[in-house]
Amino acid sequence: MLKLQNVSKQFGEKVVLKDINLEINTGEIVSLLGQSGSGKTTLLNIILGLTKMDHGKIIFNDRDMSHVSMKNRGFNIVFQDYALFPNLNAYENIVYGLKNKKGLVTEEELQEYIDFLELKPHLTKKIGELSGGQKQRVALARTLVMKPKILLLDEPLSALDGVIKESIKQRIQSIAREFKLTTIIVTHDPEEALTLSDKILIINDGSISQFGTPKDIIHQPSNEFVKEFILKQLQIKRNNIYNIFGENYA
Incomplete structure (x- = not known):
């Protein structure tokens, strides 16, 4: 449904995204996960059409959307601060x-x-x-x-906690299932990504470190960065992960 081909972006001398290739199927929930400054928000804004990429293509349902305006793409975003009147x-x-x-x-x-x-x-x-x-x-x-043809969410759970956070997480999953709505989420929280998404794109320094299902990432991390980021750097409680994916992760 949505394909990104060799998407790259540079601000001045800083390379923010390097040859991002990605395919997202209809109705999937995909989290863009990474540290602050990793490029995930820039990638979300490129998909939305808010930011222009330097190189690459965005294909939606076999149509090249690379030069289509944000207004005419039909992708809609919920911003982190809600942007309500x-x-x-x-x-x-x-x-x-x-x-x-x-x-x-x-x-x-x-x-x-x-x-x-x-x-x-x-x-x-x-x-x-x-x-x-x-x-x-x-x-x-x-x-x-x-x-919307695609729903984009920028840190949708960051201002919430406890029962409310879990409730909104379930709402997002229900929306994707009920309306078969492809949903792309930016988050810095591995636990959110692992428990909310069908697939996760982990971005490190503008490049893809791994793209796969939560179980793939837990059981078969592609490199040490993924392993450190998921279970150590952000200090996620191992019990939360084990409860979902089992205790085979080493």
Whole structure:
């Protein structure tokens, strides 16, 4: 569905991405995982069309999107800070993008998204009255009503914790399954990536260190960087990983 071919990007003298090749299938959840400055956010912005790449191609459903504008790609993003309008209530935020897209969704479809994300009790609340998890759900609903071809999420769980974090994680998985929506997530947290994604792209210094399923990465790390980053550098509790993937990781 989505193919990246030899995608490269440089800012001044700094090479941020080097020959990124990637294929993502319809409905998959793929996390872009890496340290701060690794290039993962730049890659997300290139896919979105917000940042221009220096070299390479982006192919979506056999169409070359490399020079298609962000507006015309039909990929939508939920930003890390949600980017909601504080002067509008939750419902007004959800439907804001539909003002210039008359007929994009029916009233029945709109209510389906609202019900799916359990937002009906909160529609008249101003953004400042919502919890972090409720804001995230409003941001997701606002994006879903635009019927994106690909859903992009920038650190969607970073401002959340505990039960709310797990709830939003389940919502994201449900959205991808229910709407067969390809979802690409930027995260710096290996535990999030391992428990949320179908596949993980680990980026180190602008290059791909490994691309595979969570089990592949846990049981067959491609190099020492992957092994160190996943289980040591960010100090993930081994028990959390063992509970999911077993105790065969050495």
